Amino acid sequence: MSDSYRRLCDDLPRGSGAPGNFIAEPRKVKAWVAALPRANTQATEQELARALDSLLAQRLDGSQRLGALEELRAAVLEAVALLERQFTANPLPLPPDKARAAAVAETFHLLLAHGYRKAAAELCAPAGAVPFLRGAGVLQALQRSAWHYSRALALAWRVYRAPGEGAWRGLHRVHRFAASIKLDRKPVDDRAAGGNIDINTLYVQTLLMAAINPYAFGQGEQDTLWPIARGFAGRCGLSDRAPDGLAPVVPEDADRGPGPGAGDESHSLWLDLRAFADDVERALGRVREGQSELMPGIGPGVRVGNDLLLRLRRAFGQMAARGLVRLPAGHSLDTVLGLSGLHYFLAGQRDFDTFMRQSAQGSVHVIAGAAWTQGGLGMAKVTRYTGRVLDQSLGGYRMTWENAEQVRARVGELVGLSFGEDAEEQDWMVGVMRWLRYEDNGGLSAGVELLARRASPVALRVVSADGGSRQVSRAVEIFPLESGGGRCFVSNAAIESGSRVEVIHDADGQLPEMGARGPDLLPDIEVILNAGDYVIVGERAPAGAAA
Template sequence: MLWPSLKHRPSLDEGIPLSPRPLRRWLKALPLVDMGETTRLVYNGLLTLNQAQLPAGQRIQNMELVRESAQDVLQHLSRHFIARSLPLPPRGRKILRLLLRLHKELSTGYKLALRDAARGDNLSNKLLALATHRALRHMSLIHLQAAQMYETEPAGMWHDIHLLYAFAEEHQLTASVVKDASYRHIRQSSIAEAYLQTALLALSLPTTLRQGEAERLAGFFEKTAGLVGIDGRPLADAGSGVYLINLELDRPPAYTSMPETPALASLRGITPDKLLTHLRAQLQGTAVGQGGMQAAGTLPADLARRLLLTLTQHAKRDFARADRDERIYVAIGLDSIHRAVQADPARTMAHGESLRAAGLPDRARDLRLQTIPEQHRSHNADPTNYYDPNATSDDIWRLVVNDALWDRAAPTSPAMDMDAADAAASIEQNPPQEWAQWRLINASPGGYCISWEQAGPARAQVGELIGLRDREGRNVLWRIGLIRWMRNVPEEGLIIGIQLLAARSYQITVHAAHTRRHATAGAMDALLLPEVKALRQPGSLILPAGHFQPGDDVVITEGANESRVRLQECLQQATSFAQFMIGTIDTETPAGQESGFDALWSKL
């Protein structure tokens, strides 16, 4: 039986007519200049209609009238969530609950008509298809709104979505096409396409999408759902993966490893081969349709690449995470990370260490005399007391001229240790503005899970760079990661998952090697990440976005040490930063020798 729990309750007299003609007059009289009052009237009117005993045909007619007016209310409420920081304040959460409830009541009205039709009310196939499509569409919009806010899906949502599709299958309505004004990029779709639009967005893992990408993908799937099919006998792909749906469970579709699928009547498989081919063609620059026209839908290259990976790779965690219930300081964004690290007196950093950790030469190192610090003059100390027995003959000069020597090898006095400890304790009690306190939930060598429990917004976004102040023995380290997913849980706050890019990072400055394209480029802050063999991650450079591209030469400066490198593959890019693999450059080329046309420009 369809929705046996949907019971008629005594009608609440809110003044809304139950017959189509007076209902149309009531809707025209709504005070649209006062959207608060209009929202109240529409919401209470929907409750009344869904509680009234009505024939299925009349109910659908009423819902079509109310739905048209409700679109203005829904659009008005949706504007409250454009580019909003998370977590939402209490008022924002109430508005979100109201928006989701309106979609649910609209869907419920059509589901009641379908239930009554299943009980014997006579409805044409056209009305059955219309009601099924409308109910599916509003459940889909609930899913999209939850995805945009990184919210947990409402309980029972997928149960209802699957049940609607199963009803369409039973009545052979899946290919029925229905016009719908709520779409942004198309005017109509079949019931199967409406179902697949929601299923594909779920397979895209909305909690891992960056802000605005869930809506962009929803529009993309509006145009491309026709490339995807549903199979009653799920078959594994070449990688033993299958896009599986169980119509009897309150769970979204999933891409799972299953060489042999059980023979269950409730199982369905999604066949996305044509969609995957379309994405690959777009990435190769050949995504065109018939006659050379632009293909059905396109995405930004970075989003298309990430979507293709999500749809074709099994989620796998390389390391087990250990529970940790403690506080941790965090900085979000490249600029904030730099300021946060600079404000930390407990950080340990030896000049030149970053270049050595990345395996880069410091051939541009300047030799200069150094004053021996006062603490090293006690007991008639001599610079040779700090001689490194493993040093080569070339390293002897660095006993005197290399300022990194004192940071790396010189002993410290107990008084210095106490001063450093006092400074660290003081700053943790009064942290800098750039430090934000989060709760550490669990950690592993590959990442962290943290939650925001403060009252204000967290400023966290999926895809953004994040620095975490952690300890390794007595040392304080700022680890660099990437926010991979977010989940906004009402009772627990905003929870984010972090993929660790490097166990440690090095603050450096970079400037472009002098070329015509970068003739006026100045120095800018950056981060150097050493190679992490355990994670199979190469050494890389994190730079502000929009300044460089693969193939550019840059000069890395850290203290008195310099190294010239060439940017190679761009590993990932966001609105605020870009991460590049780096390679050294042969500096033995004669200084006067220039490549290409560089020597020609000044003479023209």
């Protein structure tokens, strides 16, 4: 018996109860499916869950199990689609009823994955060899199992929760066994998976998605990235030697995805990401009007936005940084979410109207009827949340908050962090939520990239060529960790590159070097990042300036 076959058989669920009245004979299963109470979706879900659990509890011939699963599969996928409608496009974190729907849908995928894996193991019993004239059945069972393990992972990532136990280990084991019997690259026709697809492509596609950290991308971005990852699966293969450049370790039998190798884990494969990372860099060089194309495979490219490309570049950079030493922590930080809340605390707990009336340039900048003068901002309700730092590096923190429902953070959101205990004297650092995950205990875990250790509240006013101006926007001047560039700001207004901008300071925070020279004017602004809710802009260096 080979080691890969032994692992394929190990730790397979045996069902939580007795086989019951469910008879795993394909014709009877087909009649049973036809009699399901589809008008009552909850009853149908319960019946399907009991049937899948009963199948796992029964001792069957592999062909019989495979036939029964094939009859059940369409009905289970139909139930999963109905469950997904309940939580798709809902704000996160999901309320309890929506979270239950997501958990049930993921469980259905896991039950099917375990069942098909068990069918493959039974078909190849007792020694792990493919029996005569049964190779097609073994291949089908392995492909179905790999696809459902992959979909279980995708569903967990989509709702920003940790995958169910056994999903990664099952996927690793199915792929290793398929590769050992040389069935991993033979395509299988599977309408649910989008047509002909082989196990190796499914496996590498899922590894690629995990490697770029799906928790760092929005749900719509994840939908865009799955077909892109499938395209790159043919160019970002598995290597039995550590290649130069980006190549996370693929665990041999651990219940986790690719990443830095752990000291107590064995592995024999690396995921070569160089083709993907290089194509992202080339696409960034081709950006026009905020759009470019990725070229994952032969044929037309995939149209993507500049922001997504920047997120991918950052993901590859953070992947390299994961191998660096992180310092354990345990201390607490005060946190505030969003630019409005950060500005409020940086300005000494003054709303933007008050800040403007007390600005260094005086009340001439207050525009009657502006949205921020109407008191609709509710700054009295700005809340600080206490977060605990799990570990840290030079670039940021891995943090946790006890109540995800209270914090309600989003990927890409601006976050202020402070060590201070005196609310009026706090110094605030500025960071960005790069990824987040909702935990089973109701808490929230997140990675916060640190943009600046110092910041100052300001306002920005775009000045036209004739001296006219647009409405004033709330902004924060940040002092980036890497010095050497020009001044940098985070604003809640869409400021275009090339704009001339006046910086309006607090009366007590005017730059000393301004002296009596009048307004603080920046003649040429460059947009560094447009994150939707805010933009990061910087002072463009004059032409011919030294690098």
